[in-house]
Amino acid sequence: MSRELTRPLPRTWWLKKTSYLRFMIRELTSLAVFAYALLLIVALWSAGGDPSFSTFYDFLNSPVSVSLHVVVLGLALYHTGTWIALTPKVMVLWRDDEQVDPDVIAGVTAILFLLVTGGVLWLTLA
């Protein structure tokens, strides 16, 4: 039998340092991703008429929905920012014998994000 020799950690350990707090917020941005997936499922069912699409459309126009969207937008942008910052660490590129500057990789990802954002706005609103 082996014993677990881990030191118990108080549940609030992530409140002790801002870097820990930023880590925890980053991990919890996944809740915003989850919430939006649920919205998409409801949107798909509503577009099929079950429940009616006007109910869904009215919900999107409600103060509750707008407030939730503001929270989700904040977390989504935090996720995008931290994800872009991580890309050079996940994707280490070499050109001949020289490593491609991490800032270039993050920069290209950021530009891609802006292009995708603009493209979706153009496709949906134009």
Place this chain on the structure above:
Amino acid sequence: MADAGMKRGPDRGAPLLWLLFAGGGTVAAMLLPVMVLVTGVAVPAEWMSESNLVSLIRNPLTRLVLVGLVFFFLFHWAHRFRYALVDLGFGPLGRQAWLFYGTAVAGTILAGLAAVRM
């Protein structure tokens, strides 16, 4: 991990789950903010009418993309949130892997059914 004691052989599912987490994270990083802008700002601001929104969602290509996004978003959430629960001291719940990936599979099926029945 603490529950590794009973494992026989390597965990062959892990790389796939990390791949789905990373794929979902990339898709969410690129698309989630703008999608939130569309449903959270453009619709309430009346830049997009009810009929425009419904015909956009009913477009077969959009339906396919939305089901794919639900799949990626849910698997990203399942993996990251599970580990966050362990970090927050809810280890026993976080180790119920089936609960999280099962939710992701169920949500994807629900989205797929809606898209097919439309």
